[in-house]
Amino acid sequence: MSKAADVQLQVPQDGFAVRGMRIMGGYIILKRADPGALFELYTMEGAFTTRVPADVEQVTLTGPSGPWFAGETVTLTVDHTAEALWSPPKLRVWLRPLGVPEFTELASQIDRALSSVIAELKDVMSY
Numbered sequence: 028m029s030k031a032a033d034v035q036l037q038v039p040q041d042g043f044a045v046r047g048m049r050i051m052g053g054y055i056i057l058k059r060a061d062p063g064a065l066f067e068l069y070t071m072e073g074a075f076t077t078r079v080p081a082d083v084e085q086v087t088l089t090g091p092s093g094p095w096f097a098g099e100t101v102t103l104t105v106d107h108t109a110e111a112l113w114s115p116p117k118l119r120v121w122l123r124p125l126g127v128p129e130f131t132e133l134a135s136q137i138d139r140a141l142s143s144v145i146a147e148l149k150d151v152m153s154y
Contacts, residue, residue, distance in 0.1 A: 034055070034071065034072065034073045035073045036055065036057065036069050036073045036075075037069070037073055037074055037075050038057070038059075038067075038075075041061070043059040043060045043061040044059065044060045045057060045058070045059050045060075046058045046059060046060055050071075053070075053071055054068050054069065054070065054071070054076065055068070055069040055070070055071065055073075056068060057069060062081065062083065063080060063081055063083055064078050064079060064080055064081055065079045065080070065081050066078075066079050067079070082109075083109070084107065084108065084109040084116075085106075085107070085108050085109075086105065086106070086107050086116060086118075087105070087106040087107075088103055088104070088105055088106075089103070089104045089106070090102065090103040090104065097124075105118060119132060120132065120133040121133070
């Protein structure tokens with residue numbers, strides 16, 4: 028029969044709440060509300076072992092504030108960041124005039140531009 032013991036985990040004080048805990052294979056597995064981590068491992072003595080990062084991507088679209096008028100050119104910038112080597116997102120742009128229920132897909136140069144950048148990165152990293 029095993030004894031119960033108090034264990035003080037060395038959890039970072041970064042504001043992410045604990046969402047779940049499991050004990051498995053001599054480790055304490057801790058799930059916290061950290062969007063950048065899947066889970067953290069601790070020893071049975073409470074010492075931090077490792078953090079398993081989440082594969083996080085962020086796509087941000089920026090452009091001028093409105094109103095936008097028909098016939099004017101509107102420049103939009105797409106920023107895609109990822110923590111690991113990534114493939115370009117398949118972006119599609121749809122617009123509709125005010126008061127019209129149907130959307131129209133715009134021909135987009137975004138996928139081609141990102142694909143060429145990725146090809147260049149792969150060439151550089153293969154050396």
